[in-house]
Amino acid sequence: MVSLRIFIIMKTARALLFLSCLLLAMPAGKxxxxxxxxxxxxxxxxxxxxxxxxxxxxxxxxxxxxxxxxxxxxxxxxxxxxxxxxxxxxxxxxxxxxxxxxxxxxxxxxxxxAIRALKELLTRHLPDDVALRAEAFHQISDAYQHIGNNELAFEYELNALRDFQSLPDSSKTARSLYYIGNIFFYQHRFDSALHYYEQSLEICERIGSDRGVYSCLAAIGGLYSRMNDTPKSLKYSKAAYEKAKAMDYPTGIGYALHNLGVNYLAQDSLDLALETLLEALKIKEGLDDTWGMVSTLRNIGDAYRLKNQPRESLEYLTRALRLSEEIQSKPRILEACQSLADYYKAFGDYEQSTAYLYRALALKDSLVNEGVLEKMGDAQTRFQIQEKEAALLKKEAEIATIYKVGAISGIVVLLLLLWLVYGKYSAQRQYNRTLEHKSRQIQIQNEQLAIANEIQAKNTQKIEAQNRQLEQSNKQLQRFAFIASHDLKEPLRTIGSYANLLKRRYADQLDSDAKEFFDFITQGVGRMYNLLNDVLDYSKVDTPAVATKWVSTESVIEEIKTALKATIESQKARIVVGPLPEIQANPSHIYQLFQNLISNGLKFVKDAPPLIEIGARPVGDCIEFWVKDNGIGLDMAYQDKIFEIFQRLHGKHEYDGTGVGLAICKKIVEQYDGDIRVTSKPGKGCTFFFRLRTEFRFLNEQDSPQNAPKCDRAKANPDAQKVFINAPH
The missing domain is CATH 1.25.40.10 (Tetratricopeptide repeat domain)
Structure with a gap:
């Protein structure tokens, strides 16, 4: 029986291991x-x-x-x-x-x-987990808001807000404030809605939640549109659109385009409004976003009505009403009925216009009335009272804790004083006994110290002699590498030249194998020539007394881009350069350093065009640069190996190179009492950081960057990036 259990456990473990490996290694297409x-x-x-x-x-x-x-x-x-x-x-x-x-x-x-499932959770299985309970409150509120029951939506969202505020994750609090703003928006309480949107925006900007910032900008843009403040609406809507584009966030782009289209419609720019709204509709249809499609369809219908195109207008308006009824959203049905009433009035069918107007008024009474607002106000008052009561209880608990701590501290202090008095008495007796013993030990130690000093002096002389020999050996080795590399170039050039000459002169007499052999010769000569150049560069880095001057790193990057222009254009590469300082350094060192790192970014690439980002920031009395690429990346197990000379992670048939470039970079950085390191993941590109301990200056202090790629730091809270959807329009 025990053996059978062990067998079952082993089979289960193997199945789990197999599934984990399968999920990690599986391509997207499978x-x-x-x-x-x-x-x-x-x-x-x-x-x-x-x-x-x-x-x-x-x-x-x-x-x-x-x-x-x-x-x-x-x-x-x-x-x-x-x-x-x-x-x-x-x-x-x-x-x-x-x-x-x-x-x-x-x-x-x-x-x-959704309401049924979530209410079952709260009534029959009330969770002790505050985060789970708060999320359930929020989801119920979201459902009630979509079907137009703003009173219950507000009550549940206040419960969610209370629980979210007790959690450390501020992004959930920001989201709850945002949704309360939505509820006030659909109650036409625009001042209250703006208050909550701005609170949410302030939190999102503080925690760095890009999607949260987008959602608030889009919501405020839609709010100002309803308040007929077109300039402010355009300002926030354009900011939201740029934010969504920067994040490559399709849902956000669709909603931002919708808001811009509504503003163009308010300015009577009908063609531009239609073009923008149709583009927004296409994005929402691709995302299967029925809620958002309804509002965009309605505004497109309004635009066609204003352009006096009744057939197209009616087509989009009836589609908007049909979809609103399918999702049972009273706010969307109300908006569609209002637009249809305007349509029939514009084209002379007053009977139909009146019918839709009555339907819209009935819905409006159920959605926006003083009773609902009064109940929402009561709920908000209860929420504020509960907050004050909770704060008062917390204060009382803190006071009680202070009293307890004070009493315990007094007892502890008294015991400590007694212990100190007794300890001092015991220590004095022990001290007297120890003093004599220490005196004898000091005398012995002095004798031992004299002997040790004599030995250390002899060892120091030996070390100094060895250091002089080592320094002389290093100089001779560098001289040998320079002479050997330099003298080997001439025979290599001769071999390459005669190999090319023989291949051209006797081309008609050579078979395909012979031509291939000549190609091997010329390719081998080229690799050897590049290797000798790199060895020469490597040996020159340690040259003493290198002259330094103020070097513009931006100018160095431009020189490198010019030198690599053919490669950059052939690979359709982009090199993005942030604000860079001037530094006290040797120009050739800085050129070699950046040229090697940029060349690696262009060389070790996947299918996508290379993207290389370069920036700098002060770190104490050093200047730190980074060079980030989107290439093949590397396993961090090799982060030290890549900086060793002649070390390569790939075969020569995969990527060209000599394995010397990063070793040169390391030697250059160490010349400036600095360090170089890399962060990477396979397939995710590399970011090289290097610090130089030298003088530096930014020509404009405002150019000194505040944000840089993070290296060996904790990851940001992923919940802070969650999106707030359903911005009102």
Whole structure:
């Protein structure tokens, strides 16, 4: 029986190891095999009757389908997981699965089902995990907001905000403030909405959440559009568009284009508005974003109405109304009915216009009325009272803790004084006994020290003699390397020249093998010639008394770009240079240093065009430079090996080179009492950092950079980059 258990455990471990390796090594095009692998693992756990592991695999399978927008498959996997978790009374798994289901239904825009799943989580399986409970409150609020129940949306979001504020992750607090701003926006309480948006924006800027900053900029742009303040709306909408483009964030680009189109529409720039809105619609259709499509369709219909094109206008407006009804969103239905009422009025069908206007008024009364606002105000007042009560209780607890600490501290101090008095008495007695013993020891140590000093003096003389011999040997070795490399060039040139001459003169008499042999000769000569040049450069770096002067590193980069112009153009490479200082250095050293690093960035590349970024920043009394590329990268296990002379990580048939360039870079940096290091991941490019201890100056203090690539530092909180979607329009 024990042997059978060991066998089952070993087979399970092997299956897990196989799946992990498969997931890590699998190319993007073979992602379809992931479900099959997970199902095989699920079958293994089913045979072993390991229910908790079955639930885990079903959750991972659902997450995979959700990531690939296979909603039905994700829903099926999570429902099976929920049933098994309920049967086995796995409380924490039940809570997490119900939250997953609620989020999935929100993504599918099936808001009633989202509310049902999440309320089951809060009523039957109330989690102790504050973060999970807060996320459930937030998801329910999001669902209620989309269907137009702003009163309940506000109440649940306040609960979410209270819990999020007790957590260290400020990005969740910012998101909750943003959504409260949305709720006030749809209640036409624009001043309150702006207050919450600005609070959220301040937090996002402080924690560096780019997507959060985008969402707030887009929301404020849409808000000013509703307030008919077109200049401010354009300012924030353009800032949001530029932010989304910089992040390469399609959803953000679509919403920002929509806001810009609405502003162009307000300025009566109808052609520009249509062009911008149609582009936004295309992006949202590609993302299957029905909520966003409805608003864009409605504005396109309005634009065609203003251009007096009734057929196109009606087509887009009726489509907007149909999609709004499909997702059961009262705010979107209200907007579509208002636009259809304007359409029929513009083209003389007053009966239809009145019908849609009445429908819009009925919806508006249910969405925006004093009763809802009063209940929202009551909820906000309760929230503020609870906050004050919590602060008061916290203060009382702090005072009680201070009293306890004071009492304990007093007792400790008294005991400490007694211990010190007794200790001093005991120490004095011990001191008297020790003093005599120490005196005898000091006398012995003095005798030993005299002997040690005599030995050290002799050793110092030997070391100085050895250092002089070593220095002389290094000079002779450098001289030998210089002479040998220099003298070997002439016979190499002769071999290469005569090989090329023979190949050209007797080309008609040579077969293909002979021509290939001549090519081998000329290629070998070229590699040997490059190697000798690198050895010469390497030997010159240690030359003493090198003259220094103020060197413009920006000018050095430009010289290198000119020298490598053919390679840069053939590879369609881009070299991005940030503000760089002038430094006290030898110009040829700095040229060699940057030329080797930039050449590596151009050489060790994948299929994409090379992108090399160069920058600098002060670090204490040093100046630190970095050269970042998007090439093949390297395993950090080789981070020291690459700086050794003649060391290569790739064969000559893969990438050309001599294995000397980075060794030269290291010697140059060490000449300036500096260091050089690299950070990288395979396939993710390399970033080389090197520091020089020398004088430097930025011509403009504002050019001194504040942000640089991080090296050996903790990773930023990934939650701070989460996006806030559904900016109002």
């Amino acid at each position: 992602a379809s095999s992931v479900p099959d692998s997970l199902r095989q693992l699920y079958d293994t756990y089913s045979a072993q009757n390991q229910v908790k592991k079955q639930v885990k695999i079903l959750r991972e399978l659902g997450a995979f389908y959700r990531e690939n927008k296979s909603w039905d498959e994700a829903l099926d996997s999570w429902k099976k997981a929920l049933k098994k978790a309920c049967d086995a009374h796995l409380s924490s798994d039940i809570q997490s699965i119900l939250l997953d289901l609620g989020q999935l239904h929100n993504q599918r825009q099936d808001y009633p089902e």
